[in-house]
Amino acid sequence: MIKKRLFSKSKVDAKSNGERYFVRLNFNERVQHMIFLICFIVLAITGFMLKLPEDIVQKFGSYSDIVFYYRGILHRIAGTIMILVSLYHVFYLLFTQAGRRWLMDMLPKFKDLTDMIGTMLYYLRVKKKHPEYDRFYYKQKLEYGALIAGATLMSITGLLLWTEEMWPKFLLDIATIVHGMEAILACLAIMVWHMYEVHLRPRKFPIDNLWLTGVIEEEEMREEFPLHYKKIMDDPELQKVYLVPEHEEKDASLRA
Amino acid sequence: MRFYGLLAVKSLVLAVIFVILQMASASAQTDLVTDTENCLFCHRYPNMGRYDKSGNKRIYYVNEKLFASSVHGKLKCKSCHAGLDQIPHTNVKKVDCSSSCHIKEPSTGKEFSHANMVDKFQASVHGAGTGGDKKDHPEDLPNCKYCHDNPMYRAPDGVWGQSNALINETLARCMGCHTTSHWAERFYSHFTHRMRKRRSQEEIVALCTSCHEDQEKMARHGIESIGTYKDTFHWIQVQYGVKDAPDCISCHIPVGYSAHDIRPRTDRISPINMDNRVKTCSNQGGVQSCHPGATTQFATGRVHAYGMKAQLLASQNQANFMEDEHISLVIERAEKDLTKSELFHYKVLKLVKLFYKILIAFVIGGMLVHQLLDYMASRRHLKSR
Numbered sequence: 001m002i003k004k005r006l007f008s009k010s011k012v013d014a015k016s017n018g019e020r021y022f023v024r025l026n027f028n029e030r031v032q033h034m035i036f037l038i039c040f041i042v043l044a045i046t047g048f049m050l051k052l053p054e055d056i057v058q059k060f061g062s063y064s065d066i067v068f069y070y071r072g073i074l075h076r077i078a079g080t081i082m083i084l085v086s087l088y089h090v091f092y093l094l095f096t097q098a099g100r101r102w103l104m105d106m107l108p109k110f111k112d113l114t115d116m117i118g119t120m121l122y123y124l125r126v127k128k129k130h131p132e133y134d135r136f137y138y139k140q141k142l143e144y145g146a147l148i149a150g151a152t153l154m155s156i157t158g159l160l161l162w163t164e165e166m167w168p169k170f171l172l173d174i175a176t177i178v179h180g181m182e183a184i185l186a187c188l189a190i191m192v193w194h195m196y197e198v199h200l201r202p203r204k205f206p207i208d209n210l211w212l213t214g215v216i217e218e219e220e221m222r223e224e225f226p227l228h229y230k231k232i233m234d235d236p237e238l239q240k241v242y243l244v245p246e247h248e249e250k251d252a253s254l255r256a
Numbered sequence: 257m258r259f260y261g262l263l264a265v266k267s268l269v270l271a272v273i274f275v276i277l278q279m280a281s282a283s284a285q286t287d288l289v290t291d292t293e294n295c296l297f298c299h300r301y302p303n304m305g306r307y308d309k310s311g312n313k314r315i316y317y318v319n320e321k322l323f324a325s326s327v328h329g330k331l332k333c334k335s336c337h338a339g340l341d342q343i344p345h346t347n348v349k350k351v352d353c354s355s356s357c358h359i360k361e362p363s364t365g366k367e368f369s370h371a372n373m374v375d376k377f378q379a380s381v382h383g384a385g386t387g388g389d390k391k392d393h394p395e396d397l398p399n400c401k402y403c404h405d406n407p408m409y410r411a412p413d414g415v416w417g418q419s420n421a422l423i424n425e426t427l428a429r430c431m432g433c434h435t436t437s438h439w440a441e442r443f444y445s446h447f448t449h450r451m452r453k454r455r456s457q458e459e460i461v462a463l464c465t466s467c468h469e470d471q472e473k474m475a476r477h478g479i480e481s482i483g484t485y486k487d488t489f490h491w492i493q494v495q496y497g498v499k500d501a502p503d504c505i506s507c508h509i510p511v512g513y514s515a516h517d518i519r520p521r522t523d524r525i526s527p528i529n530m531d532n533r534v535k536t537c538s539n540q541g542g543v544q545s546c547h548p549g550a551t552t553q554f555a556t557g558r559v560h561a562y563g564m565k566a567q568l569l570a571s572q573n574q575a576n577f578m579e580d581e582h583i584s585l586v587i588e589r590a591e592k593d594l595t596k597s598e599l600f601h602y603k604v605l606k607l608v609k610l611f612y613k614i615l616i617a618f619v620i621g622g623m624l625v626h627q628l629l630d631y632m633a634s635r636r637h638l639k640s641r
Contacts, residue, residue: 050492057495068496123629139626146619165549169557170601174608181612185619192623202634 021215021244022232026098030214035085037211042078044187046071051180076162083155101241105135108145112138132226143193150186153178215244289324295333295340296320327449329442331357353400374400377516393476396467403463403515457494457503461485464504471564475582478589480564487561500544507559510535511542522593530556558598565590566602 025033049071060067092099116138118131136144157175164172198208210216222229232238289296296318298304305315323329334340335357338349354374356367377383382398385391427444434440455463467473468482475481485491485504493501509515510527519526527536533555537547547554568583569590 050489054495060496062497064496065498068493068498120629123633165547165551165554168553169555169559170604172554173558173601173605177605177608177612181609181616185612185616188616188620189623192620192627196627196631200631202631202638 020218022218022221022229023215023242023244024210025214027214028092028096028098029102030211032085032089032092033211036082039078039082039085040186040190042074043082044183046075046078047183048187079155079158079162082151083159086151086155098241106141106144108141112141133224133228134231135225135228137225139193139197143189146189150182150189153182154186157182289320289329290332293333293340324438325442325445327446331359335359370400373516376514380516380518381520382518391477396473396476398467457501458497460503460505461491461494472582475586478582478585480586480590482560482563484561484563488559490559502546506539506546507536510539558601562598562602562605565594566599569594569599570603570606 049067057064093103094100111134115131115133118127119138121127122130157179160167160172160175161179167175198204198211199206201208216224232242299316299318300320302317304317305313308314328336336351336353336355338352338355339347341347354369354371356369356371359368360366361368375386377400379386384394384397391397423444427440430444431437431440434443465482465485471481490502490506494503505515507528508518513527517525521528523529524531526532534550534552537550537555539546540548565586568587
């Protein structure tokens with residue numbers, strides 16, 4: 001319901017202008033994102049509680065041991081769910097049509113390198129024209145790759161630490177360092193890279209509703225992902241996947 | 257200072273006069289303490305005390321009630337304070353906990369003494385050494401009172417532990433036969449003392465680190481300071497007040513070991529000797545069995561993070577440190593203590609950490625620059641439209 005309202009409030013008003021909507025994240029992907037997001041926040045909070053300075057720990061007072069107990073339980077629950085979502089994502093990539101399309105579009109190509117150089121030159125005002133992006137561009141591919149690497153490392157080291165008695169202490173020491181440093185890296189990356197992208201970027205502020213609605217306007221699509229836009233417009237098959245049918249636009253978020 | 261000194265002299269003189277006057281009269285007996293030596297005649301006065309030469313305030317007042325409920329409440333003063341024959345007490349000797357105190361120990365009928373513990377202690381890491389094998393810097397070593405700080409003047413409340421209900425119920429049973437309440441309370445206290453943890457985990461850590469965190473003091477004896485314990489998950493649990501969280505003595509004095517008999521880890525009877533590690537980590541038979549499934553691989557690893565010893569041994573320019581006599585002592589010891597594989601582990605861990613530091617700096621730094629450029633370009637683009 002919330003999603004529907006959010007959608008109708010911001011986008012349907014624009015419908016009178018004859019705007020069309022394009023699917024960026026389908027319902028399945030949005031649910032995956034949502035679960036991962038909640039797990040990430042829970043894991044970050046309960047994990048970094050181990051690094052709190054002494055005087056802040058003391059503020060928990062007589063509840064501190066209970067806090068510590070639930071901290072551990074929550075961290076393990078959220079970790080387990082995150083691992084399961086990640087495994088599901090692998091299944092999704094391999095065994096669903098939308099997933100396979102995602103995987104193919106996400107694979108790094110030579111064009112990403114030229115795009116990156118082109119974008120840098122555009123940023124530095126050397127080039128006048130911005131390179132044309134396909135469905136995913138280099139920044140998103142890097143972020144996605146970092147997420148896969150990070151989630152894999154965190155899962156492995158987390159499971160090692162969970163079953164500590166079975167392993168040599170040296171391996172656990174490495175796991176502790178990797179788990180902690182990777183957590184710092186991941187949280188900083190989310191803050192600097194992802195938060196900027198969806199919150200601070202001009203036109204996106206205060207928040208990009210894409211994570212809830214899954215769709216973007218035609219104008220934005222044409223501007224940000226011109227290559228993908230052209231591909232969709234040239235291919236009726238792709239239009240069935242990415243273009244929200246006009247009669248369903250009101251419920252686009254639910255169907256997409 | 258001078259004023260107080262005068263006061264002390266005056267009060268001593270007064271005390272002497274009083275003693276002479278009272279010589280013939282009956283000695284002052286009280287209900288709680290059997291003061292056959294008549295020490296309380298003077299020492300019952302709260303103002304009794306003086307400043308010593310180093311400016312420390314010395315209190316000679318003995319609170320009868322507190323003393324009576326202390327562990328030593330049944331002892332005569334001279335049992336511990338030997339040589340109090342003169343007034344003023346100029347020939348008093350330092351209290352020696354290994355002396356016999358004329359109290360008969362009921363199981364053997366012999367005079368009681370802590371000599372057994374003291375002997376063990378002197379042979380342990382904290383002791384001054386035995387026979388000709390004396391340690392340097394004996395002033396750094398803890399004496400009995402350093403850890404056993406307050407059985408003398410603890411308020412009666414503290415003696416009884418936390419649960420008053422438990423005391424009421426069990427003590428009432430004792431007193432069915434042992435009708436003298438004072439005796440029953442003392443015996444109960446004596447017996448249950450061993451069932452309680454006197455200090456919380458944080459207090460234990462504070463006690464041990466009061467010396468072991470002092471880098472200079474530790475270096476004098478060739479050992480490293482122990483700040484690295486505070487990098488462990490054990491300490492985090494202690495900080496959060498988790499029940500049965502492991503403090504220093506959980507591993508260094510586990511079930512079946514004595515605090516007075518702590519040995520170096522190379523000693524076969526040390527709980528942290530590699531041969532005893534599995535038993536120590538699992539702590540089977542203890543109140544808390546910590547790592548019941550501990551394997552040899554798990555238990556023989558490093559618990560504290562690598563500290564100064566590994567750092568010194570791994571560093572290339574040892575020669576610079578060698579000039580310092582104490583540091584060279586630590587290096588000497590580190591060469592004996594740290595195995596090659598441990599040193600390798602230390603280097604690998606350091607490398608992993610360094611790798612991540614560089615990675616984080618580059619990735620996050622790069623991202624920041626990228627996003628800043630993107631922000632400026634987006635603003636430019638929006639304006640131009």
